[in-house]
Amino acid sequence: MASRLDQAFAALSDPTRRAIVSRLARRPARVTDVAGRFPMSLNAVSKHLKVLEGAGLIKRRRAGREHHLELRPAPLREIARWTLRYERFWNEKLDALEAFLKEED
Amino acid sequence: MPKTVTATRQLKATPERAFRAWTDPADVKRWFKPTRLILNAQVDGLWHSEVEWDGKRWPHYGRFTRLERPRLFEQTWMSEATHGLESVVRVEFEAKGGGTEVRVTHSGLPEDEAENHRKGWESILSSLDDLR
Numbered sequence: 001m002a003s004r005l006d007q008a009f010a011a012l013s014d015p016t017r018r019a020i021v022s023r024l025a026r027r028p029a030r031v032t033d034v035a036g037r038f039p040m041s042l043n044a045v046s047k048h049l050k051v052l053e054g055a056g057l058i059k060r061r062r063a064g065r066e067h068h069l070e071l072r073p074a075p076l077r078e079i080a081r082w083t084l085r086y087e088r089f090w091n092e093k094l095d096a097l098e099a100f101l102k103e104e105d
Numbered sequence: 106m107p108k109t110v111t112a113t114r115q116l117k118a119t120p121e122r123a124f125r126a127w128t129d130p131a132d133v134k135r136w137f138k139p140t141r142l143i144l145n146a147q148v149d150g151l152w153h154s155e156v157e158w159d160g161k162r163w164p165h166y167g168r169f170t171r172l173e174r175p176r177l178f179e180q181t182w183m184s185e186a187t188h189g190l191e192s193v194v195r196v197e198f199e200a201k202g203g204g205t206e207v208r209v210t211h212s213g214l215p216e217d218e219a220e221n222h223r224k225g226w227e228s229i230l231s232s233l234d235d236l237r
Contacts, residue, residue, distance in 0.1 A: 095114075104118070
């Protein structure tokens with residue numbers, strides 16, 4: 001079974017889907033607003049949205065007849081964490097070093 | 106393309122003291138908190154450390170390649186995360202603001218299987234800045 005990280009990477013391997021995520025990173029939007037930005041049919045955009053939903057990257061909320069989309073940051077954080085593993089490792093270790101030397105001060 | 110990560114911190118200590126904190130095993134145990142440590146801080150001296158991190162045990166192995174007390178040292182660094190390749194960790198100490206600025210440069214890290222997705226992260230990570 002594909003892990004959530006695998007699904008997130010797969011979902012983000014497409015430029016249209018990355019553009020959708022970037023758009024929603026700024027603020028939630030209606031499906032029609034998002035779709036209006038891309039030179040493709042609503043149906044094609046819907047397929048991309050389904051992939052992003054399946055990967056847990058976005059969530060759809062219904063407000064009356066309108067569908068609102070918002071970003072779910074957890075898988076993105078997981079990607080960032082994974083990508084920057086050594087950066088995080090060294091920053092945590094330097095925090096510990098800083099505290100250690102401060103104690104002696 | 107191998108990649109490099111860097112991290113810096115301003116420390117309340119002299120470069121000499123900060124250098125010792127990295128190279129004296131008794132000191133290293135107190136802040137790096139390895140569960141196992143073997144450390145022979147001289148050129149061609151070998152080291153081994155095991156740390157619990159991210160819910161996992163990480164054994165590391167390497168060799169000191171440069172020691173220029175108290176300005177910098179450099180060591181090779183191998184672990185599961187480097188896929189057995191020799192990455193290089195350089196640690197530099199610079200007297201600054203009444204203390205020491207320490208800079209860690211970890212180079213030669215493998216791009217990993219995610220190389221294919223690299224272009225994806227760049228735009229994603231830049232939009233993530235807002236979220237963190």
